[in-house]
Amino acid sequence: MPDGDDDALTHTTADGDAQMVDVGSKPDTARRAVASGDLHLAESTIDAVRDDGIGKGNVLATARVGAIQAVKHTWETIPMCHQIPITNVDTTFDVRDDRVVLEVAVETTGKTGCEMEALEGVTTGLNVVWDMVKAAEKDADGQYPGTAIENVGVDTKEKHHPE
Template sequence: MTDDLTHVDDEGDAQMVDVGEKDDSQRRAVARGEIRLTESTLRAVEDDAVEKGDVLTTARIGAIQAVKHTWETIPMCHQIPVTDVAVDFDLLEDGLACRVAVETVGKTGCEMEALEGVTTGLNVVWDMVKAAEKDEDGEYPTTAIEGVEVVEKSVDR
């Protein structure tokens, strides 16, 4: 049973996968996710009128930092040499989409880094706009982070 689980040893204990024998290769992963926001909050983000500051620049920096530190927050994730990170935000009718592309040259992929970048980028957006999203009852009726997924993964050997 544990033969199929690469993060579990023969005794059933958690272990980090040994990638030491693998050849280095160019790797790329892209992840995407969305945050639902009210129209007024979206306009404030677009107009750079959010009280806490420039939402998209701050979220972009947060996403990049998260990519670079993924190995510190995801158990048994290898520290990889990130060679490039691109973070893009798109205004949607009912929110924002975040797309993070990560590249590396190494022995293991970078999809966890891309996912970590997207989730952190969207969390930073939420942190910066949550006061504007609150309704008169103190609730957040429309705000949700959703659809986080890896949309591309490649290895050039």
């Protein structure tokens, strides 16, 4: 198991039933999480994204909105996630020669962290990019042989206790 003070699973009862963790007694704390991932695309698709040449519209602007919406709705899609007050979301796209890298930073002040929100923003943002460019990425058989979302993970997680 990963390093940590407590190896117990917190989202299950002693009988193994799913449960939401009670965070009611925890103090409100400023928190920040950053997640990132990348979407591998064909060079011609990358060129079209850079040149705003995708017929569905501005790929990165649309993906940014999708990522932010996903952050705000994480509690609706991940069953044991608490609804938290999102105080800030930053999205950064890096369009490289063979991929689009998305970094999502989420901030909150509350009783629980925001890393799931950052991950949800990354995966949804990259899914939106894929959706926007899928016509350009399909091969003759309608498949996506070189298109892949990879390297999704939490890069940093911070907690600043009140003084």
